[in-house]
Amino acid sequence: MNCPCCSNSSYQACCQPLLDGELDASSAEQLMRSRYSAFCLGKVNYLIDTLHPDKRQLDDVATLKQSIKETQWLGLKIIRHKTQNQEATVEFIGFYQDKPIGQLHERSRFVKQDKQWFYVDGEILPPIKLARNEQCFCGSGRKFKKCHATD
Numbered sequence: 334m335n336c337p338c339c340s341n342s343s344y345q346a347c348c349q350p351l352l353d354g355e356l357d358a359s360s361a362e363q364l365m366r367s368r369y370s371a372f373c374l375g376k377v378n379y380l381i382d383t384l385h386p387d388k389r390q391l392d393d394v395a396t397l398k399q400s401i402k403e404t405q406w407l408g409l410k411i412i413r414h415k416t417q418n419q420e421a422t423v424e425f426i427g428f429y430q431d432k433p434i435g436q437l438h439e440r441s442r443f444v445k446q447d448k449q450w451f452y453v454d455g456e457i458l459p460p461i462k463l464a465r466n467e468q469c470f471c472g473s474g475r476k477f478k479k480c481h482a483t484d
């Protein structure tokens with residue numbers, strides 16, 4: 334199976350070792366990708382483990398389960414990734430099923446503590462315009478207009 338994070342690698346070679354707890358993310362971008370895959374695959378515990386301890390709340394499990402149930406993720410595009418010492422930001426767009434296609438365009442903050450990267454929080458940015466002749470975000474290799482475009 335292709336990795337849900339749209340890296341063009343297999344799941345085993347990409348996010349699976351992280352989601353299974355065998356490897357720690359080596360960068361904030363890798364953590365971001367693996368969290369996206371965890372959303373796709375419903376791995377709630379991983380999402381909580383990779384959330385900064387200061388940001389965890391009692392109703393996290395219920396909130397995450399609800400979000401996972403309601404959202405069908407279609408693809409991930411990493412826009413930019415900046416790391417400075419123990420802090421990083423990753424700007425990305427997660428695409429989900431909606432009409433027109435839904436976009437979670439976010440600049441996420443990450444910190445590294447005890448050699449481990451954690452997601453802290455994110456700033457929501459406006460959706461971008463999708464070019465009809467560009468490759469579809471879902472990784473199909475087809476043009477957007479021949480793939481997930483809804484109009």
Ligand SMILES: [Zn+2]
Nearest residue numbers: 336338347348
């Ligand atoms: Zn992956």
Ligand SMILES: [Zn+2]
Nearest residue numbers: 469471480481
């Ligand atoms: Zn597509």
